[in-house]
Amino acid sequence: MTLSLTSTAKTYPDGTRALMPTDLDIPQGEIVSLLGPSGCGKSTLLRIIAGLEKPDEGARLLFDNEDFTHLPVEQRKIGMVFQSYALFPNMSVRGNIGYGLKMQKLAKSEINTRVDEVIALCQLEPYATRPINALSGGQRQRVALARAFAPRPRLLLLDEPLSALDAALRGQLRDELAQLLRSFGITAIFVTHDQDEAMAIADRVAVMSHGKIAQIGTPEALYRAPESEFVARFIGAAMPLGRHIETDTLHFETGSLTLPAPATDKLAFVRAEDVRLDDNSPLRAKVISVTFMGTHYRIALQGLAPEPVFALHAALNAPKVGDTVGVSIDPAAILMLPNEKKAA
Incomplete structure (x- = not known):
């Protein structure tokens, strides 16, 4: 497995169990959604994988059999797309995409090559020199994806990537996001509370409840063969x-x-x-x-x-x-x- 989590849990100092001991295996190139209502533990699990939260003792996180449980964020080679996209409004599209590469102190020629590559992949050529505040919501999403993908991470994490958009734009960009992630060919995990989003984008969906994965499977399997009342009600409103x-x-x-x-x-x-x-x-x-x-x-x-x-x-x-x-x-x-x- 490309990514393997074992006994991954999170307990806060006040005793709150945000995440119960969780096992999860994700093969290379698979897109997995963590789906569930607010407070179910999905964002906590994503933040642990990113290195933004420290798991409880006993957790083990492996990537291609390399243990990264205790590695700091900057050494994990993980790309992140945040809910707000967190783009720099004073920079152009090229400037935003190349920013992380500059922080890695790559050669200018290498930076230009990679920026050109992801701009083409994300179909951003007409907007390359535009400032961020001159772009639509869909164009900003593509810039955020391009910026996360440019450093060639081994894993891409997305936290509610469509929640900041209005309903009319959401459906269109949901399909675009699915297409882009598959064109990247990268292992990706994204958090959402929207079942339509999860079903449309992910290869497998992990439905979470009360800090646990209630069921994981393909969208079809979850819809046609739910194993519990919670999953049946959450997926398809049974x-x-x-x-x-x-x-x-x-x-x-x-x-x-x-x-x-x-x-x-x-x-x-x-x-x-x-x-x-x-x-x-x-x-x-x-x-x-x-x-x-x-x-x-x-x-x-x-x-x-x-x-x-x-x-x-x-x-x-x-x-x-x-x-x-x-x-x-x-x-x-x-x-x-x-x-x-x-x-x-």
Whole structure:
């Protein structure tokens, strides 16, 4: 493995456990996202890898089998892109990209060669002589990436790289960021609280909760086979379903569904795209809200579960609030997850 973390934890002097003992292996060239809500430990883990936080005793961090647990920041050969980009407004694009190379006291010819190389890679040629404050948000992101990549780091770390941008720009730059990171061919780790961002960019996503990695896998694996209620809710907003399960039958107030396999002591969850309005279904629910989303309606239904269940309804019109409608759910789309409260 290119990067290997063993028993990496962080406890602050007041006793706060920001990160529980964590193991993580990342192969060469892989892009991994640390995804989770505020306070889950993702930024702490990133800062430990960068050398900005000191881990608890017993941690071991290896890069290509070289132990860098106690190396200072400047010796780790790690590039960082911060949330604010931290660019120098009084310097041109070239000046920003070459700044770190000057600090390394490289020859001027080598600096120029590397700056030219990353400017071309990041498609910044038309902006090379412009000051930073004359650039758009997307152009600044590319400059920040170019500056981090110019020293040829062995690892690139990104801390919420898109959070400073407005929503309209975010989607466009998310795809651009994914493309650039892959063109670099570098091992990269980025922190985000945005599941769409993580799923679109990363090869693997580590979902974190309460200082631990709850599950790690490809975006497809996390979405289709979550291992816990937390992951199912966080990735794809899965909703609890049904009143109770008896062997292989999920019971509702107005009907039941036969599950593909016995699921005693488990909980059923479903995602909105798998809930359909169907006049021929015996399952009934009351419409409590209708939201037009452009390509579809998002309809909240009462009566299928203790909390509202949402359906995505792609049609030219929608039922009215207060209507009772038929609902169908493919049993194969239902996620059967451990009953964590019962297990505890």
